[in-house]
Amino acid sequence: MAAPDRDPPADGAEDGDDGRMPLLAHLRELRDRLRNAAIAFVVGVIACWFFSERIYLWLRAPIDAAWLRHADTLGAVPTMHFKSAVEPFWVYMSIALWAGIFVSSPFVFYQLWRFIAPGLYKRERRVGILFAIFSALCFIAGAAFCYYVVLEELYAYLLGYAGKDLQPTLFMSEYLDFTRNMMLAFGAVFEMPMLIFFLASVGLVTHRSLWRFNRWFAVVAFVVGALLTPPDVLSQTLMAGPMIALYNISILIAWVVTRRRERRAAAERARDGAPPPDDA
Template sequence: MSGAEKDSREAEQEDLEGNEDLEQSDASSEEPSDSDKDSFDSAENGADEEEEPAQTFLQHMEELRRRFVRIFIACGIGFLACYSFAKPLFALLMAPLVATLPPESTLIFTSLPEGFVTYLKVSFVAGFFIVSPYIFAQIWGFIAPGLYEHERKWMIPLAFLSACFFVGGALFGYYVVFPFGCEFFMGFADEFIRPMPTLREYLSFSLKLLFAFGVIFEMPLFIFFLARLGVVTHTWLRTKRKYAILVCFICSAILTPPDVITQSLMAGPLVILYEIGIWISYFFGKRGGRIEEKAKAKAAAEAENGDDDPDDSGPDAGGVAGETAGEEKADAVKKEKPDNKKNKSDYDEDMIEM
């Protein structure tokens, strides 16, 4: 081997070693250091900690129990605050009836503890109305974890408006419905029929109407909540208007005494509130995410595709394909049989020659 060849080989060897060193340095530069790995791992752990884990069923029940305990404590505080004013509160509740009673008629009670129990009930109901904002805040707070972040911003306004609508419905029942109802029922009294209502019956009648009107006045907020979630739309509510009116009168017949006056006085506001709910869903409804409209559009698209593109994989197509495959298989078997016979005859001739 000459010196020139030896020098050229040494130069090539050095070039190869230099290339290997460069590749190793590039790999080391691309590979993250231990500090980078630690920072990346810590960032991943931080991201995992920021995500709220999904609650189990038992955790939801525990959260519901805590909310109920808070509501009961708030109602107890409201009851204690109102018990000292039980007598004037009950006098205020009796005012619509007293205004329509004949001069010689009064309220009576037929059992010894009835007066005491009546004051307890009035105090509890008054305390419930006072703490109703806190109660609705607890209800919406229980619902909030199941909503998106941009939907949770409505929780505080909804809790406040829920209390306002509930109290407003009760006041509407007291100042509008009670006078008409009491005057209608007292109209059946004459010189032969003397009205003597009891404390228990009047309290049951009045509280039933107060709570009923308080609940039905929550309809606009309920529709607003469903519209924001995309469950209902103003179009769907308009198409179901006639059924909604029927349901309003049925609910009024169930919640009110069996007379046309009070039933109409409840059904009328219900229908008006339903119409208000239609406008609320129109202005505040979820755009582009309406479940009803998406379902209709999807069904129409599927029906159109079904008419334009008939399915070739139906039972008839499957039967034709099966028959064709069977015929091809039979032809193949027929073609193989002569070959087998030919092979057997060739084998016999070879044996004879041997």
């Protein structure tokens, strides 16, 4: 009989009578992993604090470029303001915190994975690793798309409302919050293919059901774009356009996953001698 593809328990592990790790050992393992993750996060925040001003200048680049496109009415260089004496400190601290999360996240996820992986089969571990990697890449791609494509065009459009009698006043904290939220929103939107992959893998959706909802999703995309972006057509389109494209990519992914599931189910029925199910 073929051996199961779980890895054997590590040497010296405190196993119970049934070969499983006792509850207290699980709790100690979880405590150690969370401690390591917390240390990595603190180290990441401290390290990023020394680069917070550079990161802030990098985040300012889209609005600086957009401002220069309206230099005839706004002037050559945008000036950031702050409402209180402590606002610049908290802006840099916020940057250090978010950058620390980003920098330490691979190690944090590694610690969590080391806690979860021993309870999974080899195939589940492979799928989990690939899913985590592609999820991270999709999120980074969404944030990068927002930064390099969306933000400058969006700010240029919004600054276009300025004139001789209407001048913008930019505040550090408000600009940072809006830019960060936009990048997070696009990162989350770009996770759609991975979400559809998961739902299709467990049989909750198919490419057929997604295709039937395709026309309605365009309406949903623009509604979401209106909720997550300023109330103008350009920003809503910049959000809804990628969502619609990603939805159609997700339909293709669901088609591949559904076909694989159907072929696997057909092979199992043929092996068991069961008749094929009637199509609904």
